[in-house]
Amino acid sequence: MNEERTTPTRRDYLKGGSALLAGSVLAGCLGGSQGDSSTTEAESTADTTNGTSETSESTESGASSPYSVTMSPMGDVEFDAVPEDAFVVFPQYADMAVALGHGDAVNSVYVPEMSGKTMNTYYDRLDGVSFEWEGLPDPLAEGMSKEQLYSLDSDVHFVDPAYVSTQDNWDQSDLDDISSSVGPWFGNFYSGTNNGVPEGYSENYEFYSLWDMFGKVADVFQERERYQALQEIHANAISTIEENLPPKEERPTAVRVTMGEEQFYTYHLNKPGYWLADTRPLGANDAFSEEEWPSLWGTVDYETMLEADPDVILHLWGVAPDYYIDGVREKLQNHPVGSELSAVKNDRVFAAGMRYQGPIMNLFQLEMGAKQLYPDQFGEWPGYVPEEPYPEIPAEEQLFDRERLANVVNGEF
Template sequence: MYSGTALGGSVLSGCLAGEENGDGDSPSSTEPNAENESDGEDTRSEDGPHTATLAPVGEVTFDAVPETVFTVFPWYADMAVAVGHGDSINSLWWAEEFDSIMQYFTADLEGVSVSWADLEGQYGANEERLYELDSDLHLVDPAWLSTQDGWDRDAIDRIADTVAPWFGNQYSNLHQTAPEAWAADYEYYTLWELFEQVAAVYRERARYEALASVHADLVARIERNRPAKADRPTVGYLQLPTDLSAVSVLRLNAAGYYNAHTRPLGSTDAFEDLETTGEFASVDFETLLEADPDVLLMLWGMTSSVDLEALRANLEDHSIGGHLSAVQEGRVFTQGTRFQGPLMNLFQLEMTAKQLYPEQFGEWPGYEDGDSYPDFDADEQLFDRQRVSSIVTEGNDA
């Protein structure tokens, strides 16, 4: 089915750590890399091998487009849906919740079908299960997998040699440091650069280019119309359980694809000077009130793990939380997931732009459990739904 270079094989020259924006979310960065334009060439009607390249695994050659694909995280499943191969995904961690989020965002895309709820999955992978699935591809970063129980280099190589290759890049999520054994071959990618190479695996360059153009237009529109920096709100990006038992602060503008829907908006992180260890920083309500963000964004507010209506009520009743400006002014908004692929990214960019800049992009109408994504009139949409639907379902850039 495939062959691959050893680790340390060629990787995209355009995906460099320390890039100024760190995310490639500027319009120019979503344009196809001319130097690698042959990667993922749209040759669906042709036979013969094709290649895709991604650090840390390097270049992988496929004899055919993978028909069964194992993954853990939903950004890869989203990418498969985006290029018309959603049916190839055979495993997904926390599948029912991610299915619900994806259904929420894509319900307005005519003909786009998502069916993840019944997929079995694990956080990580089980070697025996991978033999049982016998997939054509594992969309998982082997460097990340090496940090999970039961996975050493021998086991990782054994699966690659006897079942199917690995193809993934985890630590671009927040530009984290890869495990020492893999660090020399690691590069950082933006969400859309990562999508470009996954599209190459599926030989769907035309779909990638068309969706990248939609994304570039959307980001350009946001950057062109957002208020002057001095007039932008301060934002607290939080992970907060319904009972308010712990307050975790996320970084709003950090490099990496986890922030591909917040960083392009250019708002001020109310906690930008807060030292964080890892992905979150734990704070108390006194610290929250001292910062007093203009807007609060609540991660996982669309999942069953958070009751957003009850959370808002608990904040209003809290002896300190009730004094927060965002609570008093009704600017506590839900977020979906940082674990976004290209389709979720388009909708989350639009949603968050409306939450932060209602005067410029139209007001976000709110969210209650069980809602569907708002049916905005065409002049209220920040990107063309029909165009995206046509790209995903027909491969046509309408």
């Protein structure tokens, strides 16, 4: 690949610290499968209190001394300065960058219109917070391209090298070349499901909660203090949820889906992995909890869904273009079997967020789900209007303080 590239760039001072392994991975937004980890969101929140990353220097913002951050599968990753340009594939890392005050560093993101509009749906309720997604390239639009990575010339690549290693036309030498001549890899894809790690990586691969990973990204940007302030907001929201959940036998049955033509792609609610960081703490009764699917998701037809007949249907991507919840409801209401579902009859088909959630998205999606599942405990969900911001919630019914969150994101903490 690009054998003519011999002169160093201004980013050659950023080095990846560990050798990368080859392997294979199930790619795509529906990829991955569930593992057996039993770590709860509350436990993982507690684990982050004392930090999750090892650094050689102070983690105060703006530090200029060399430092390193440790995360699986990369190992120790060394930095000589805080990254100014960050390559992002999946939007949880873009959301992390925004939360840490470094959103302007993001130079790419998966399906920018979907990711960017979803993020800004939440950010519109936070004064001074936004994500400028227009004009950003989609790194997966035509497959992961080495030429694109050279062109973007990023200080850090927030993507798992195990994931990249299985993309077309990538091998170990390519991974090493990008890391040494452009910028290091820093990502952990398989914590999304706590399973599916490709051969060659699986032996020593570690899984992290969403907020564990966020802490490590905070150390990359040298924003430990800001991270701790955000983690406190999250811990308080989780505590409020746990204190007010009804007994398990009184909780509704629910399912998380994405609709196809004549089928539903269905997902578990309470399994491990950060892709479920917004449903697992809510503890609803999974309508398909007994189903063992070969991956994170299964395929269910209308008749099977009617047999399960969940009280609540949460539709993934429901606040994103092409998946807006009003179109989903209309399709169900006009279907001869779908119209018989209790969730449809009782107007309990709701817009859910994205699995690829960072910390800010996670806070809003936790609140959204709490209201959709438990209106008596957390207040009625007012509904989502396509193309509009996240709905206004009375202050006394909010799971977190918008002003406090915005202040921390904007550097006032």
